[in-house]
Amino acid sequence: MKYLLFDLDETLLDFHKAEAWALRQALSSVGIMPDDNMVSRYSVINQTQWELLEEGKLTRQQVLVRRFELLFQEMGIEASSRETQDCYERMLAKGHDFMPSAPELLEALYGSYRLYLVSNGTAMVQDCRLRDSGIAHYFQDIFISERIGADKPKKEFFDRCFARIPGFDRAQAMIIGDSLTSDIRGGNNAGIQTCWFNPKHKPRRPDIHVDYEIDALMELPQLLKTL
Numbered sequence: 001m002k003y004l005l006f007d008l009d010e011t012l013l014d015f016h017k018a019e020a021w022a023l024r025q026a027l028s029s030v031g032i033m034p035d036d037n038m039v040s041r042y043s044v045i046n047q048t049q050w051e052l053l054e055e056g057k058l059t060r061q062q063v064l065v066r067r068f069e070l071l072f073q074e075m076g077i078e079a080s081s082r083e084t085q086d087c088y089e090r091m092l093a094k095g096h097d098f099m100p101s102a103p104e105l106l107e108a109l110y111g112s113y114r115l116y117l118v119s120n121g122t123a124m125v126q127d128c129r130l131r132d133s134g135i136a137h138y139f140q141d142i143f144i145s146e147r148i149g150a151d152k153p154k155k156e157f158f159d160r161c162f163a164r165i166p167g168f169d170r171a172q173a174m175i176i177g178d179s180l181t182s183d184i185r186g187g188n189n190a191g192i193q194t195c196w197f198n199p200k201h202k203p204r205r206p207d208i209h210v211d212y213e214i215d216a217l218m219e220l221p222q223l224l225k226t227l
Contacts, residue, residue, distance in 0.1 A: 001227050007177030008119040012102040018095020026088035030079040093128035105217045106138045117142045153186030180208050
């Protein structure tokens with residue numbers, strides 16, 4: 001294995017921690033005092049909207065505002081979805097806590113493999129988080145769907161990424177990520193091997209093929225040595 005494509009959120013960086021903090025800040029900015037139930041409900045709504053994006057049923061801009069519109073409608077809240085979204089993105093950009101052992105994993109792999117980042121996250125947000133976390137230098141290239149012009153899991157996204165990798169060989173590539181619908185299905189669509197990072201031991205889906213599965217990031221180096 002030569003080329004390793006990493007997802008960012010909930011694979012290398014702790015998205016849920018950043019999401020919860022940013023949401024509380026954004027809601028407070030429009031006069032809403034959020035409780036744990038509201039934060040949890042937003043996370044579910046947000047995930048559903050991103051999955052609709054992956055299926056091509058919503059655009060990115062629709063997702064970003066619609067998630068707050070749906071939350072406010074459900075909670076009976078009168079507030080500006082656009083204003084909340086703008087504040088949320090600014091706050092989310094500040095969240096760069098690592099998933100357990102993520103820095104150690106990148107250090108262990110760096111120099112032995114060609115590392116790439118593939119993310120559907122908003123470009124401005126991911127730029128800030130990568131800069132502040134200090135991990136951007138590990139990657140040969142960083143592919144963010146907003147700039148690529150297509151989203152994971154579409155084959156088009158990966159084709160455009162691969163076109164930018166000198167001498168790329170699909171047979172020597174693997175994607176590592178936490179999302180079955182985005183990362184692993186994306187790897188299926190792209191014709192590369194997949195490694196599902198599944199620390200919460202979620203069930204597999206019969207319509208998505210998983211080549212390898214790990215529940216801790218530091219299992220990956222040993223796995224790669226066996227391939």
